[in-house]
Amino acid sequence: xxxxxxxxxxxxxxxxxxxxxxxxxxxxxxxxxxxxxxxxxxxxxxxxxxxxxxxxxxxxxxxxxxxxxxxxxxxxxxxxxxxxxxxxxxxxxxxxxxxxxxxxxxxxxxxxxxxxxxxxxxxxxxxxxxxxxxxxxxxxxxxxxxxxxxxxxxxxxxxxxxxxxxxxxxxxxxxxxxxxxxxxxxxxxxxxxxxxxxxxxxxxxxxxxxxxxxxxxxxxxxxxxxxxxxxxxxxxxxxxxxxxxxxxxxxxxxxxxxxxxxxxxxxxxxxxxxxxxxxxxxxxxxxxxxxxxxxxxxxxxxxxxxxxxxxxxxxxxxxxxxxxxxxxxxxxxxxxxxxxxxxxxxxxxxxxxxxxxxxxxxxxxxxxxxxxxxxxxxxxxxxxxxxxxxxxxxxxxxxxxxxxxxxxxxxxxxxxxxxxxxxxxxxxxxxxxxxxxxxxxxxxxxxxxxxxxxxxxxxxxxxxxxxxxxxxxxxxxxxxxxxxxxxxxxxxxxxxxxxxxxxxxxxxxxxxxxxxxxxxxxxxxxxxxxxxxxxxxxxxxxxxxxxxxxxxxxxxxxxxxxxxxxxxxxxxxxxxxxxxxxxxxxxxxxxxxxxxxxxxxxxxxxxxxxxxxxxxxxxxxxxxxxxxxxxxxxxxxxxxxxxxxxxxxxxxxxxxxxxxxxxxxxxxxxxxxxxxxxxxxxxxxxxxxxxxxxxxxxxxxxxxxxxxxxxxxxxxxxxxxxxxxxxxxxxxxxxxxxxxxxxxxxxxxxxxxxxxxxxxxxxxxxxxxxxxxxxxxxxxxxxxxxxxxxx
Amino acid sequence: xxxxxxxxxxxxxxxxxxxxxxxxxxxxxxxxxxxxxxxxxxxxxxxxxxxxxxxxxxxxxxxxxxxxxxxxxxxxxxxxxxxxxxxxxxxxxxxxxxxxxxxxxxxxxxxxxxxxxxxxxxxxxxxxxxxxxxxxxxxxxxxxxxxxxxxxxxxxxxxxx
Ligand code: FES
Ligand code: FES
Numbered sequence: 001x002x003x004x005x006x007x008x009x010x011x012x013x014x015x016x017x018x019x020x021x022x023x024x025x026x027x028x029x030x031x032x033x034x035x036x037x038x039x040x041x042x043x044x045x046x047x048x049x050x051x052x053x054x055x056x057x058x059x060x061x062x063x064x065x066x067x068x069x070x071x072x073x074x075x076x077x078x079x080x081x082x083x084x085x086x087x088x089x090x091x092x093x094x095x096x097x098x099x100x101x102x103x104x105x106x107x108x109x110x111x112x113x114x115x116x117x118x119x120x121x122x123x124x125x126x127x128x129x130x131x132x133x134x135x136x137x138x139x140x141x142x143x144x145x146x147x148x149x150x151x152x153x154x155x156x157x158x159x160x161x162x163x164x165x166x167x168x169x170x171x172x173x174x175x176x177x178x179x180x181x182x183x184x185x186x187x188x189x190x191x192x193x194x195x196x197x198x199x200x201x202x203x204x205x206x207x208x209x210x211x212x213x214x215x216x217x218x219x220x221x222x223x224x225x226x227x228x229x230x231x232x233x234x235x236x237x238x239x240x241x242x243x244x245x246x247x248x249x250x251x252x253x254x255x256x257x258x259x260x261x262x263x264x265x266x267x268x269x270x271x272x273x274x275x276x277x278x279x280x281x282x283x284x285x286x287x288x289x290x291x292x293x294x295x296x297x298x299x300x301x302x303x304x305x306x307x308x309x310x311x312x313x314x315x316x317x318x319x320x321x322x323x324x325x326x327x328x329x330x331x332x333x334x335x336x337x338x339x340x341x342x343x344x345x346x347x348x349x350x351x352x353x354x355x356x357x358x359x360x361x362x363x364x365x366x367x368x369x370x371x372x373x374x375x376x377x378x379x380x381x382x383x384x385x386x387x388x389x390x391x392x393x394x395x396x397x398x399x400x401x402x403x404x405x406x407x408x409x410x411x412x413x414x415x416x417x418x419x420x421x422x423x424x425x426x427x428x429x430x431x432x433x434x435x436x437x438x439x440x441x442x443x444x445x446x447x448x449x450x451x452x453x454x455x456x457x458x459x460x461x462x463x464x465x466x467x468x469x470x471x472x473x474x475x476x477x478x479x480x481x482x483x484x485x486x487x488x489x490x491x492x493x494x495x496x497x498x499x500x501x502x503x504x505x506x507x508x509x510x511x512x513x514x515x516x517x518x519x520x521x522x523x524x525x526x527x528x529x530x531x532x533x534x535x536x537x538x539x540x541x542x543x544x545x546x547x548x549x550x551x552x553x554x555x556x557x558x559x560x561x562x563x564x565x566x567x568x569x570x571x572x573x574x575x576x577x578x579x580x581x582x583x584x585x586x587x588x589x590x591x592x593x594x595x596x597x598x599x600x601x602x603x604x605x606x607x608x609x610x611x612x613x614x615x616x617x618x619x620x621x622x623x624x625x626x627x628x629x630x631x632x633x634x635x636x637x638x639x640x641x642x643x644x645x646x647x648x649x650x651x652x653x654x655x656x657x658x659x660x661x662x663x664x665x666x667x668x669x670x671x672x673x674x675x676x677x678x679x680x681x682x683x684x685x686x687x688x689x690x691x692x693x694x695x696x697x698x699x700x701x702x703x704x705x706x707x708x709x710x711x712x713x714x715x716x717x718x719x720x721x722x723x724x725x726x727x728x729x730x731x732x733x734x735x736x737x738x739x740x741x742x743x744x745x746x747x748x749x750x751x752x753x754x755x756x757x758x759x760x761x762x763x764x765x766x767x768x769x770x771x772x773x774x775x776x777x778x779x780x781x782x783x784x785x786x787x788x789x790x791x
Numbered sequence: 792x793x794x795x796x797x798x799x800x801x802x803x804x805x806x807x808x809x810x811x812x813x814x815x816x817x818x819x820x821x822x823x824x825x826x827x828x829x830x831x832x833x834x835x836x837x838x839x840x841x842x843x844x845x846x847x848x849x850x851x852x853x854x855x856x857x858x859x860x861x862x863x864x865x866x867x868x869x870x871x872x873x874x875x876x877x878x879x880x881x882x883x884x885x886x887x888x889x890x891x892x893x894x895x896x897x898x899x900x901x902x903x904x905x906x907x908x909x910x911x912x913x914x915x916x917x918x919x920x921x922x923x924x925x926x927x928x929x930x931x932x933x934x935x936x937x938x939x940x941x942x943x944x945x946x947x948x949x950x951x952x
Contacts (some may be wrong), residue, residue, distance in 0.1 A: 015886055022894030023882040025829015025869035029895065032828035121814070198833045198841060198895040198929050249831070249895030250929050282834040505893030505930045673889040680932030681892060708838040708927070716923040716933040745932075 006585065009518040010736075013673040016510045017525075018247075018503075027247040030202035030217045031279045038204070038275035039068055041265065042123035044113040044130050045287065046105035049141065049360035049701020050154070051134035053103055056113060061129040066122035070130070071114050071268070073102040080267045081233045083258060085326040089475035092331065093163045095155050095323045095358070099263040105134070106154055106322035107362050108701055109287025111260050116268060116276070139701040140359050143296065143319035147357040154322055154358040163320060163330040164356040166338070170413040171349030176311035180302025184385040189770040190374040190750075192294035192319070192695040193688070195367050196713050197504075199249020200280040201289060203262050205269030212273075213240040216266050221251040222542030224500055225327055225478065227534035229258050230266055241266075245532035245542070248504035252685065253366035254289045255504065256544045258326040261288075283706050290365025291695050292333055294319040295374050299341070301382040307390050309401050311349040312413070314341045314378065320356040321363040328473040330356045333364055335474040336371025339414040343379045344423040344461040344639055345401040350413025360701040366473075366544060368685055369746040376460040377771060380751035384456070384758060385767065393440075394457050394755070395431050398641075399424055402459070418461055418637045421739075422665045422727040427459055427641040429725045430663035434643055447763065452648035453658075454760025458751035461639040464740025465550025465731075467632035472545045480541055482631040483548075485555035487516060487563045489624035491608040493601030495520065495527045497559070500540020501552045502532035506678070506742060508548055511670040515553050515736065519560035520567075521584030522600065546638065546740025549670060554630035554735035562626035570607050570622055571598070573614065636731040638739040640664035642683070642748035646756040653775040653782065655691055655757055657720040662748065665727035667739030675741060676724050682745015684719045689746065690753035692718070694772050761785075798862040802827065803871030811858045818842045820858035821868060829869040829898045833927065840926030843899040844868045850906035869898035872905065881905060881943045888939035892930035900926050904940050912948035916941065 021027050058070040082096035101112045113130055117123035138152040145151050146161045154161055177183065197219075204217040214236070220226050220243070227243040230236070248255065261278055269276040280288070295318045302311040318334025325332075338352035387394040403410040408420040439455060446453040466472055468481030486498040497516045503509060509529045517524040530536055564584055571589045572579040575596060583590045590597040606613045607624055614622060645659035662679050669675050692712040696704040705711040730737025750771050757778070758768040764785040770777060795810040802825060809824055816835075821827045821844070833841035835854045842854040845867035873879030878886065881904060891897040900923065907914070907922045914922070919940045923933065 016889065018894065019886040019891060020875045020878060022891055022897055023869075023878060023885055023901070024873060024875045025827065025898055026875055027829070027894050029828075029831070031832075032822070034823065034826070121812070196929055197893070198839065198927060199831070199893065200833070248893065250893040252929070282836060282839075507892065677889050677892055677931055677935060680934045681930045682932075684932035685929070707836055708834050709836070713927050713929065715925075715927060716920040716937065719932050719934070721934055721937075722932065 009514045009524050010670050012514070012671065014510055014514055014524060014671055016507050017513065018507060018509050029199055029247045029249055030204050030219045033204055033217055035206055035275040038277050039116050039118065039272065040120040040123050041276060041278040042115045042120060042127050043111040043261065044127050046101060046108055046110040046112050048105055048134050048136055049108050049139040050137040051105050052137060053101065053105060053112065054133040054135055057131040058113065061115065061126040064126045064129060066118040067126050068116040068118065071100070072112070073098060073100045076100050076264065076267060077102055079271060080263055083229065083233060083326045085324045085329040086477055087329045087331055087475035088477060089164060089166065089331055091165055092329065092475065093158050095163065097260065097323050097326060099260050099267060107360050108703055109284065109362060111264070114264050139699065141697055141699055141701050143317055143357050143359055146359045147317060147355060154360060161358045162355050163324050163358050164334065165354065166335060167353045168414065169351040173311050173313055173349045173351040176349040177300065177302040177313065180310045181305035182303040182386055182389050183300060184382050184389060185300035186381065186767065186769050188297040188299065188378045188381065190293045190295045190377060191772060192291050193367060193693045194286065194289055194291045194695055195252040195254025196711070197250030197252055197254055200282060200285040201255060201259065201261065202279040203265040204275065204277040205266045206275045207269045207273050214266060214269055215242045215244060217244050217246055218262060219248045219255055220245050221256040221502055221504060221544050223502055223532050223534045224537070224540035224542055226258055226262065229326065230263065233263055234267055234270055236270065243534040245502040248502065251504040252368045253292065253370065253544065256542065257290050257328060257365045282708060286706050286711055287703050288362055290325055291321060291362050292364050292367030293374055293689065294364060295334065295337055297337065297374065297378050299378050299382060301386055303386050307392050307397050307400055309345055309347045312342060312347055313351040314338055314353070316354040318354065318356045319359050319361065321359060321361040323363040325363045325365040327476055327478050328366055329476055331475055332366060332473040333371050337375045339416060340372045340375040340462065341379055342412040342414065343376065344403060344418065344459055346403050346407065347413060352414055361697050368682065369743045372460065372462055372747040373686065373689055373750050376458055376747050376751045377754055380458045380755060381768065384755045395427060395436060398427055398457065398459050416463055417634065419731065419733045421461060421637040421639040422729055423459065423461065423639050425727055426639060426663040426665055430641045430643050430661045433661050433723060433725060434659065439645065452650055452760040454646050454756040454758065456644045456752045456754065456756025456759055457641060458748045458755060459641040460747050461637055462744065462747060463635050464546035464638045465632050465734055466545060466547065466635035469633050482629050483551035483555045484537055484540065484627060484629045485552060485559040486627040487559040487625060489563060489600060489604050491604055493599065493604040495522055496530060497527055497556060498530045498536045499552045499556065500537035501543045501548045503543060506543065506548060507671065507674045508552065511549065511674055512552055512556050514670055515556045516560045519557050520564045522587040526587055546742045549738045550632055550636065550734050550740050551630055553670065553738050554632060555628055557735050558628035558630055559626045562628060563624060566622070566624050566626065567603060570603060573618065574606055630735060632734050634733060636667065636733040636739045638666055638741055638744055640744050640748055642752035644752040644756040646753065646760055648757065648760050653778040655773065657687065657753065660720050661723045661725065662745065663725040664741065664744060665729055665739070666741035667729065667731040668737035669726065669728055670738065675726070678742050679724045679745045680722050682743060683722050683749045684714055686746040686749020687719055687753065688714045689771060690750040691772050796859060798859055800861050800864055800866055802866045803868060813857065813859055815858045816854060817856040817858045817861050818853040821853060827868050827870050831895055831898055833896065840903060841896050841899040843902040843926065845902055845906060850903050869901055872901060880946055884939040884943040888935045888942065890931060890936040890939040896926060896928040900928065900936060908944055908947050912944045914944050
C-alpha cells in the first residue's frame, strides 16, 4: 500500500483496551486487592479546627477484640521523617507535614491516631474508645482575617500565616489604567471545591517476607513522586520500595499529592512486617483529600474607547488551608491564578499580586484546571462587563483583542509564552455552530416575554505538556518536565512499551499504544502498554497538568522510532538489501516492491534465538529495544472558547443550561473519542464549580459538607449535551504536534456559565462575582436588585 | 466477637452458603467474602450508585443493605453480565460509545441500566438521564453514557419487537 494512503492509527477512534476488564468487573482497583493476612487501618481524626493535643488515651481501645496496635504521633513520627514541600520562591514558608498530627491539630479531619486491626469493622469499633483531650485554639477560618496579622498563627513557628507572596508588573499599569476610557473592576470570589473522584483514596502496602521489601499499591496519579518521597521519609532503599498505581478510579488532581495516610500505611507495613490496607470512606475524602479554587480576587481592567485592552491589575488572596502540600507547595493554585489572568489577549500592562494564606482547613492542592478556572472566571467576567459598558458584543470584544497570526509566540504579562494556537478560529467556530446572531435575536424575544435567558462566552489559553524549563508548580525543585519510554520487542516478537506515567481514566493504555503502533509500523493490538509502576522506570513522576499525551506521547514516539530503526537494520541484514528498501507496516517487515516479508516474531527469533544468523560483532550491537527521554522544554499552548446558553427559572432560581459548545484547539488528536470524553467530563466538573460544588466550613472550622448529599456533584440531569468542535492544528512545539487537553473543560465552564447567568440577569443590572452560583446566592442577588429598584 | 448467622444466596447463578456477622454490609460481603470486587463503593451512603446490584431483578444499593437481608435472594452483580471476551450487548454499547473512563462508576451504571431496560426500551433522552441520575460519574459528563444507553435501548427494542 502507498505510504500516504495507509490508514492512520493516530487520529483514529480506536476502542479502548481498558474497557473489557472494567466493563466486566475485572478491573484491579487498590481496594479490590486482598492479601492473605493483611491488616486494616482506621483513623481517628481531629474534631477541632485548631487545638493543642493534651492527652491521648488509647488503653481501652487497645484491649478490644482484633486490635493489633494503636499508634499516635509519639510512636509513629519516630519512624517517619517530616515531609517538607520545598520551593525556591522568595519568602516562601514551608510547613512540615507529619504522618500523624503532632502536638497541634490544624484542620477538622486531620489524622491523629491510627488503629491497626484484623478488619475494618473492628478498627472502627475501637475508634470510639479512644479519648483525646484538646485545648482549643483560635480557629483561623476567614482568609482575610488570617492574612491580617491579628489572627493567631496556624503554625506557631512561622513569621506569619502568609506562606507565599509574589508581585510582578509589566509595562506601566497605573499610567495605562488612568488613561483608560473604560474601566471595570470587581471583587470576585471562587469558593472552595474538591476533586471527588468516584474511587476514594486507597492504599495497600504489601510486605514481601523473602526480600523484606514493600510494594505500595496506591490510588495515586504520581507513583514516581510517591516512591521517591517515601524512600526518604522511611529511609528505605529504593529497590525495596515499589509504588504501583493499578486501575485508579479518577484523580483530577485529588490523587496527585502525597498524603499522611499513604505514609502511615507504608510505615506500619514496614514496622509490623505485614501487609496493611486503608481505604478512605467518602466522609474522610471530603475532609482530607486536597481541596482547591479558594480565592478572593480584586481585579480591574482598563480599555480604550474602541475596546482595546490597555491594562489589567489583579490582587489574589488564596486560602491554601493548613499545610503547604507535597510536592506542589501552597504556591501552586494562587500563583497560577495571577499567572494566567491575562488570558489569550494582547495586553501590554499587567500587574499581578498574590498571597497564599494558611487557615484551619484541609490543605489545598492541584485540582483540574489549577488556578485557571478562577483566573478565567475573573478575566472573562471583566471582558463581559467591559463589553456591556462599551455597548459592544462580547464575542466582538474578544475577537478584537485575541493574539493573532504573526504575534505568536506571544509573551503575556506574567511571562508565560503562548505558542501559535487558534484563539480566533475557536471562537468563530463556536459562534457559527450556535448561529450566534440568531441566538441573540431569540434572546431579545425571550426577554420581551419576561424569560431570563443568557448567553455566556469564555475564552482561555493554558500551558500544557510543560517541559523542564519551568516547573509544573512555581518554584518547586522537582523535575516535572521530562518523561521516558522504553520499548522492547522481546524474543517472542511481542512489543511492550513501558511508561512512567499513570492512567486513571485518561485512556493512556489505548492512546499510547496508538502512538507506538503508528510510529513502529505495527498493529495497535500488538502493543502492550505498561504504566504506573515505579519499578519499570529509573525515574518518572506521573500524570497531572495535562502532560501525559505530550510527554509520554513524545517519549513513546522517539523510542518507537528508535526500535523501528533497529528492526529495519536487522531486516536489511537478513534480507541482504539496503535499509532504504525495508518497510515496516502493520506488523510485517517487507522488502519494498517484492513479496519478500517476515513478521516480527520471525525477526525477533532471528535476532535473539537463532544461532548463526548474525556475526558475533553484529549480534553484540543488535537488540530490539530502546529507551528515550523527551523534554518539551517550554511546553505548548492549548486554547478554547466555550459558549453556554442558560435559562433561569424566576421562581426557583435554578439555572438550566440549554446549550453548550466547546470549540478547542488541542493540537493533533490521538483519539477523538477520548478527546471528546475528556472535554465532556471537564465541562461537567466546571458546571459543578459554577453552580453546585462548595466545601463549606463554619466559623469553627467544622465541615458542613461532609457527604455527597451536602457536597453536590452534578448528575446526569445537570449536565447538558455538549457540542465539541476541534481545530486540530498541530502544536509547533511538541513531538507529534500534540497539546495537552485533560483540564480545559473545567477551565472554561465556570466563566462561560457565570457570564451566561450575568447576561440573563442583565435587565436587573446584576453582576455575578461569586461561584458557585447557588440558587440561594441568586435569590439574594435578585431580591437585592428588586428591592433597590423599589427604593 | 459478634456471633455469626448463616445466609444462603444465589449470586450470578451460583449458590453460596456463608456465615456472616449481622452487621456486615451486603457490599462488603460480595466484595470481600465472595471476591466479587466488580461492585464498587463510592459513598457508603446510598448517594452515588456505584454499588448498585440486582436483587431479585430490581436494582438496589448494596451499601444500604445488610448481607443477612439478602438471605434466600437471587443477586446479580456486574460479573453476571457478559464475559471479558464476550461482552453483553449493553457492555458492548458502553465500549463503542466510550461511556467509561476510569471505569469506577461503570458497574453501578450497567446494573442500573440493565434494570431500566428490562422494564422499558422506548426511552427518551430525558428519561434516560432521569434514570441515570442516581448514579454519579465524575469522568464522562454522562453524554457518552446516555448515547450508549439510547443505542442499547434501541437494539433491545429492535430485537424484542
Ligand atoms: S456506595 Fe452505595 S450508593 Fe454510593
Ligand atoms: S468513568 Fe470514572 S466515575 Fe464514571
